[in-house]
Amino acid sequence: MRARAVVAVVVVGVLAGCAKVPVAGDPVAEDVMARQAERLNTQLGYRNRPRDAESIAAEVRTDPVGDGSVRVTPLAWAGRLFSDERATVDVRFDVTVLDADPWGTAERSATRCYRYELELYRYTTYSEIDCPAIATPPVPSAAPVPRLPGDAEERLTAVLRGATPDTLAGAVRAAFPDEVFKVDTVTAQGTLVAAVGVPAERDCIVMIRTPDGATKRVGFDPVWLEPGELGCSVQLYTSPPR
Structure with a gap:
């Protein structure tokens, strides 16, 4: 009986330890992140208005990812869309996916950075880049879009x-x-x-x-x-x- 009790305690302890296991760079999270990066590329889409890169960076937004979270952070931007000029926006994706199974809940995470390249009257393209070491990224703000006055x-x-x-x-x-x-x-x-x-x-x-x-x-x-x-x-x- 005592031996069985010890085994039971060990098993309970193992199960309790599996309640939340972080898995960095997990394929599940990597897949979610790849889809999010492509989705942002689609959102930025075809560009047919002159804009500066900071205003474009301010368009970046986060979409929900089922059971988990995704944080999309603009890191840097340069250039503008005007004539044949080009703008670039660097973005970091931090993805966490909660994956439940009989042994507990695994927290799967991944981080990647991408550079989005934009030109006037062209579709946006993107490629993976090394994530820079930026402690506190700047927050982009969109420049006012010129419009006719209401009157x-x-x-x-x-x-x-x-x-x-x-x-x-x-x-x-x-x-x-x-x-x-x-x-x-x-x-x-x-x-x-x-x-x-x-x-x-x-x-x-x-x-x-x-x-x-x-x-x-x-x-x-x-x-x-x-x-x-x-x-x-x-x-x-x-x-x-x-």
Whole structure:
């Protein structure tokens, strides 16, 4: 009886010790991490807007991974998406997967780092890199994206009501003085036409004032704002695609 009791104690002790066993670099965690790295690559995807690398790094986010956790940490970034320039974002993945079995719960973990390379009008690519020794990684913040102001239509309406063909261009520019805004104006058969926008963001408004003094906003297919199309111009009204 005493021998059996000793064996029982030993077995209980072994089972208790198996309650939580860390397994670093475990294949299960490695597989989860590989899928997470690919998922981030898909999220970053095709790039069709100018952005600096820090703003792209701020897009990095974590998705849940079943029973466990994944921490995605941007470590470094450089460059920007503009013309033929390139941006890179280095990211560390720390994955922990809880794997339960009759003997307890195993905590399987893995850590890897990847570099994501991005170009304008290209799909994101990535490759594994050595994880740098960074005690406290910087936290990226996205730069404000330039947009038309919320009262853009009201501003253009006021300008068109008081403008003449000779003063139209200057009056519209005065209402939208920031150089980030593209301004295009024309007078066509007595109708004053004004287009204002942020071309890189496909953000555009076109308004007209007809000879009878009525003002209205012009509708158009957003596809016409894409590169290679008309862009934000008065042609969206005077010469729209057919």
